[in-house]
Amino acid sequence: MRTQPPVRPEPRTRTLDAPPSLVPLLARGALLSPFKRPRPDAPVPATRLVLPGARIDLAHLAAYERVCGFPTGADALPVTYPHVLAFPLAMRILAGRAFPLPLLGLVHTSIEITGHRECPADAEYELAVLVERLAPHRRGTEATVLTEARVQGALAWESRSTYLARHSPRDPGKDGGPGREQGRGHHGDRRPNRTRDHRRGPDPRRDAEPLPALAEWHLAPDVGRRYGAVSGDRNPIHLHPLTARLLGFPRAIAHGMWTVARCLAEYGPGETARVRAEFRAPVLLPGTVTYAARGPRFELRSGERVHVTGAVGPTHARDE
Known part of the structure; x- marks a missing residue:
């Protein structure tokens, strides 16, 4: 009997006053990881985290551009930079008790980015992150995380990332069943996920x-x-x-x-x-x-x- 991914409930929006501190989150996620039993039919975290008023640290932006090979000093952000801006919010969710996959060993398997308009380096952003779904994967369970960045209320940038927790699909947890094959590989012989909307x-x-x-x-x-x-x-x-x-x-x-x-x-x-x-x-x-x-x-x-x-x-x- 195949497990069916649960429908995500309507998310509860929680607004933060400042970006979460990453070191305590990473430590918490590492400590909780051994106690998590990943399975695709686990409840999806129902929290949508929002951080309004996020500004760009230009020195940090320049350091990111140098490490990644982008030219420095451009007026617009590199298309991948909002992912870094919102990373602390994503970690707040992924390291939490409600997220069923262990943070240790969690591997980023894909990303889809849409820049709806130019993202100026001097703009003020509202960032939002939520977990859209969990799904069975040939090597374990895969989570899809939606990240959005808004400028003056208008959606400027969004991404969907998938993260894989490896475990035996035949032993997804006490109450779970075998996972469906949706793709192959962990950073390896991966095939397209047939449930994904390729028109995106x-x-x-x-x-x-x-x-x-x-x-x-x-x-x-x-x-x-x-x-x-x-x-x-x-x-x-x-x-x-x-x-x-x-x-x-x-x-x-x-x-x-x-x-x-x-x-x-x-x-x-x-x-x-x-x-x-x-x-x-x-x-x-x-x-x-x-x-x-x-x-x-x-x-x-x-x-x-x-x-x-x-x-x-x-x-x-x-x-x-």
Whole structure:
């Protein structure tokens, strides 16, 4: 008997006065992780966190741009930066007792971004985060997190990220049943989720033609620590080989959001208001990777192993 993901109840909005402090949240999430029994039929957290009046720290923005390879000093935010702005709110939910997946080992598997309008670096933002759904995955349970940024009440930017907690789908928890196969792989042999609405953005896997190599990057062992310092994402799998091995990786791995940001920085300042990316295999640190692109599609690979596939689209496509 297959489990059915529960319907998320109408979220209760909770407004914060300031961004949550990440260090206590990370510690809390780590402490609670061993006690969580992930399963796709667990209740979805019903809280929508909102932070009004968020302003951009220009020094922090410049540090982020340097780590990811974006040019500094632009009037508009890089398309991936609002994800970092709202990360403390997401962590408040993911590290909480009501979120059923363990924070330790939780892996970012995909992201879809829509920039509805330019996001100025000097604007004031209202940020909002909620968990939309939990779903069975061949390797465990996957959560979809919706993040929004508004300027003067109008939606300026939104994203949907999926996060995978690995566990045996045949043993999802005392009250759960076997999960449905919706995709393959944990940063690996992942296939498109057939329940996802592919009209939301450009398809990074529209055809199978190899993309031409445009650049080769030699990644230092501290890439995860440097990105963690500017993003606040200090998941142990990114920071050191020892902590990564404890969670099943041979070495530390690069953040998925760093890889897609680095690819978009290389892609250039064209119209990238709609972005879809899938994180298909971990990028081990240190390492050498190849950036390849043609038209709207890009990918990051090493040899024949593809780590990231992505596609971009113009602003005017958002209403199609």
